Amino acid sequence: MSIATPVAAAPAAPEPLTSAEERAARYAAHRARLPGAGRPWLNGLRDAAIEAFARIGFPNRRMEEWRYVDLRALGETAWRPADAGTVAAGDLPAPLLPDGVRVVLVDGRFRPDLSQGLAGTEGLTVLSLADAIAAGDPLAEQAFGPADWGRRGSLIALNTAMAGDGVVLSVADGARIEPVEVLHWTTAHADPAEIHARHAILLHERAQATVVERFAGADGAAVFANHGCHLRLAAGARLEHVRLQAEAGRVIHIGGNGVTLAAGAAYLARYVGLGAGVARIDLDAELHGERAELDLASVYLARGAQQQDLTTRVRHAVGACTSSQLVKGVVAGAARGVFQGAITVDKDAQKTEARQYSRALLLSPQAEVDAKPELRIFADDVQCAHGAAIGELDADQLFYLRARGIDEPPARALLVEAFVAEVVDRIGDAQARAMVARHVRDWLATEAAG
Amino acid sequence: MLEIKDLHATVDGREILRGLTLSVAPGEVHAIMGPNGSGKSTLSYVLAGREGYEVTGGSVTFQGRNLLELAPEERAGEGIFLAFQYPVEIPGVTTMTFLRSSLNAVRVRRGEPELNAVDFLKLVRAKAAALNITDEMLKRAVNVGFSGGEKKRNEMLQMALLEPKLAILDETDSGLDIDALRTVAEGVNALRSPERAMLVITHYQRLLDYIVPDRVHVLSGGRIVRSGGKELALELERKGYAEITGAAPGAAAA
Numbered sequence: 001m002s003i004a005t006p007v008a009a010a011p012a013a014p015e016p017l018t019s020a021e022e023r024a025a026r027y028a029a030h031r032a033r034l035p036g037a038g039r040p041w042l043n044g045l046r047d048a049a050i051e052a053f054a055r056i057g058f059p060n061r062r063m064e065e066w067r068y069v070d071l072r073a074l075g076e077t078a079w080r081p082a083d084a085g086t087v088a089a090g091d092l093p094a095p096l097l098p099d100g101v102r103v104v105l106v107d108g109r110f111r112p113d114l115s116q117g118l119a120g121t122e123g124l125t126v127l128s129l130a131d132a133i134a135a136g137d138p139l140a141e142q143a144f145g146p147a148d149w150g151r152r153g154s155l156i157a158l159n160t161a162m163a164g165d166g167v168v169l170s171v172a173d174g175a176r177i178e179p180v181e182v183l184h185w186t187t188a189h190a191d192p193a194e195i196h197a198r199h200a201i202l203l204h205e206r207a208q209a210t211v212v213e214r215f216a217g218a219d220g221a222a223v224f225a226n227h228g229c230h231l232r233l234a235a236g237a238r239l240e241h242v243r244l245q246a247e248a249g250r251v252i253h254i255g256g257n258g259v260t261l262a263a264g265a266a267y268l269a270r271y272v273g274l275g276a277g278v279a280r281i282d283l284d285a286e287l288h289g290e291r292a293e294l295d296l297a298s299v300y301l302a303r304g305a306q307q308q309d310l311t312t313r314v315r316h317a318v319g320a321c322t323s324s325q326l327v328k329g330v331v332a333g334a335a336r337g338v339f340q341g342a343i344t345v346d347k348d349a350q351k352t353e354a355r356q357y358s359r360a361l362l363l364s365p366q367a368e369v370d371a372k373p374e375l376r377i378f379a380d381d382v383q384c385a386h387g388a389a390i391g392e393l394d395a396d397q398l399f400y401l402r403a404r405g406i407d408e409p410p411a412r413a414l415l416v417e418a419f420v421a422e423v424v425d426r427i428g429d430a431q432a433r434a435m436v437a438r439h440v441r442d443w444l445a446t447e448a449a450g
Numbered sequence: 451m452l453e454i455k456d457l458h459a460t461v462d463g464r465e466i467l468r469g470l471t472l473s474v475a476p477g478e479v480h481a482i483m484g485p486n487g488s489g490k491s492t493l494s495y496v497l498a499g500r501e502g503y504e505v506t507g508g509s510v511t512f513q514g515r516n517l518l519e520l521a522p523e524e525r526a527g528e529g530i531f532l533a534f535q536y537p538v539e540i541p542g543v544t545t546m547t548f549l550r551s552s553l554n555a556v557r558v559r560r561g562e563p564e565l566n567a568v569d570f571l572k573l574v575r576a577k578a579a580a581l582n583i584t585d586e587m588l589k590r591a592v593n594v595g596f597s598g599g600e601k602k603r604n605e606m607l608q609m610a611l612l613e614p615k616l617a618i619l620d621e622t623d624s625g626l627d628i629d630a631l632r633t634v635a636e637g638v639n640a641l642r643s644p645e646r647a648m649l650v651i652t653h654y655q656r657l658l659d660y661i662v663p664d665r666v667h668v669l670s671g672g673r674i675v676r677s678g679g680k681e682l683a684l685e686l687e688r689k690g691y692a693e694i695t696g697a698a699p700g701a702a703a704a
Binding site: 394395396397399400401402403404405406407408410411414415417418419421422 | 498499500501521522523525526527532534537538539540541542543547548551552553555556559591608612
């Protein structure tokens with residue numbers, strides 16, 4: 001056993017990062033460690049991104065789009081980039097499909113050793129972003145998507161500047177792909193750790209796919225998990241995207257999803273959030289081909305001191321497209337739920353159909369829900385509807401169940417499950433639906449047990 | 451079996467029951483008749499334990515237990531069943547899930563094992579068939595999209611499954627055409643037994659042609675003002691409430 005450790009050989013641990021200014025000032029050193037540091041297109045993109053981030057700074061509640069969610073910890077915690085986490089296959093939840101394609105990322109790093117079925121599915125390409133960059137694969141450049149941080153905020157800019165890895169899924173013209181599971185696993189960290197991962201789901205013409213993203217992990221120190229995902233649906237493509245956020249309690253989960261839809265494309269977004277301490281999910285959708293369809297069904301469950309924020313910005317850039325959003329929330333304890341939904345219909349986007357409904361259920365007097373619909377309609381021949389409702393469990397229904405012998409906690413659980421079912425039932429893939437239903441039931445069982 | 455003594459109850463601070471006394475023995479069917487606002491539904495809700503119905507005086511014992519200290523679900527476990535005047539719709543919960551949760555909850559309270567899915571299905575199908583309730587109805591959400599008659603038949607199905615000791619039928623005839631009324635009444639009569647008591651609450655005598663009571667009570671102003679045999683119902687039908695209760699029509703609620 002060697003006692004003398006050659007100090008010089010150990011890479012110096014990066015200093016923790018706190019303020020936005022500090023990050024920008026020390027960015028060059030970080031960039032040098034990222035994959036693709038020698039590629040001009042990537043250097044340019046990353047430099048522009050860190051500049052945008054430094055200009056805007058971390059979100060704060062004086063910014064209109066961030067007023068309901070408390071993210072002060074982001075700028076006040078001494079984060080260190082997450083180490084390559086150690087995890088054994090047995091620590092991970094069972095795959096969605098025993099023989100299906102499963103992509104595993106640990107702390108934002110693509111892990112082929114823990115994944116399965118990565119090759120051999122015709123029409124499906126699965127790459128790690130780091131590998132794609134290193135190999136000069138054109139998919140790497142496509143994976144970053146448009147540089148529209150001005151509209152989408154500083155965290156996606158920070159993600160662009162910091163991300164070194166992630167998963168890129170590409171589905172070929174006309175291919176039909178069975179559910180692809182992407183498990184984002186967060187390991188337990190001894191100190192506050194930050195993760196920036198960049199993903200892409202690219203569907204070519206008339207491709208059809210189901211992608212099931214699961215975010216989960218082990219309990220540990222605080223984690224700032226910043227996931228950016230660019231989704232591009234070519235003409236006639238159809239994607240069901242199930243996104244289940246079930247992170248451990250000390251995670252601040254940021255999910256920035258940007259999707260562009262070409263003519264006749266359909267994006268079925270099924271976003272479910274019930275984990276993390278604070279979760280902020282953004283969906284930016286651009287419908288820029290006629291007859292494109294966006295269909296979002298989302299539900300979040302929050303309790304304790306959790307905060308769940310879903311913010312959507314849907315833009316109808318051309319006519320004859322449809323967007324439909326149903327967002328439901330269940331808020332218990334002293335938790336907070338937020339839904340901000342902006343719909344923009346451009347001047348020439350005639351015959352647009354846009355619907356947006358949000359309903360939230362308050363399970364305790366301390367719970368809080370904020371709902372902010374925002375419609376900006378510049379075309380005159382459109383059908384737009386929106387509605388927001390916040391309420392408590394129905395006293396008549398509760399009494400009816402209790403009068404039939406059902407104890408109050410399971411009676412409440414049954415009613416909450418029924419409330420949530422409207423979203424869960426919209427998940428087309430049976431396995432994914434069952435998995436989400438199981439998570440919801442576990443949540444309710446814990447809630448019923450007090 | 452059921453002893454109600456000098457019961458006073460308020461709703462939203464307004465006294466609705468004002469000294470109601472009633473005794474029901476096992477095997478008996480009692481009809482409670484009265485004009486609108488006389489306190490009929492309040493009585494049924496007080497017995498079932500609904501929140502917001504505050505008992506301010508008197509007592510209710512059921513098989514020797516103080517009923518008033520029990521939660522609604524505990525009363526169901528003791529064998530009290532309220533057939534609702536307006537059965538509640540529960541979107542998102544299938545009738546089958548609801549029935550199974552209910553039956554197993556009550557069985558556990560009675561110290562019986564839960565029924566497994568297969569045994570439950572067999573039981574519910576048999577009971578449903580007798581009430582003309584189809585499998586398709588059982589798969590629908592509880593009472594959602596049900597007609598008035600279907601809702602009341604669904605109440606009877608729950609009663610048949612739970613086999614209560616005391617069934618309270620709150621205006622079970624309201625909103626039913628004659629065929630539906632007959633089906634519901636047959637369901638009720640099939641459950642008459644020497645161990646089971648029933649409290650049939652109704653505005654009209656019509657239901658009592660089908661469910662013949664042992665005793666008839668007239669409720670007015672929150673207390674029972676007359677009791678008699680089944681012929682009292684016919685007398686009420688003939689003369690109207692005003693003459694029997696000695697009040698002007700419409701004044702009974704005051």
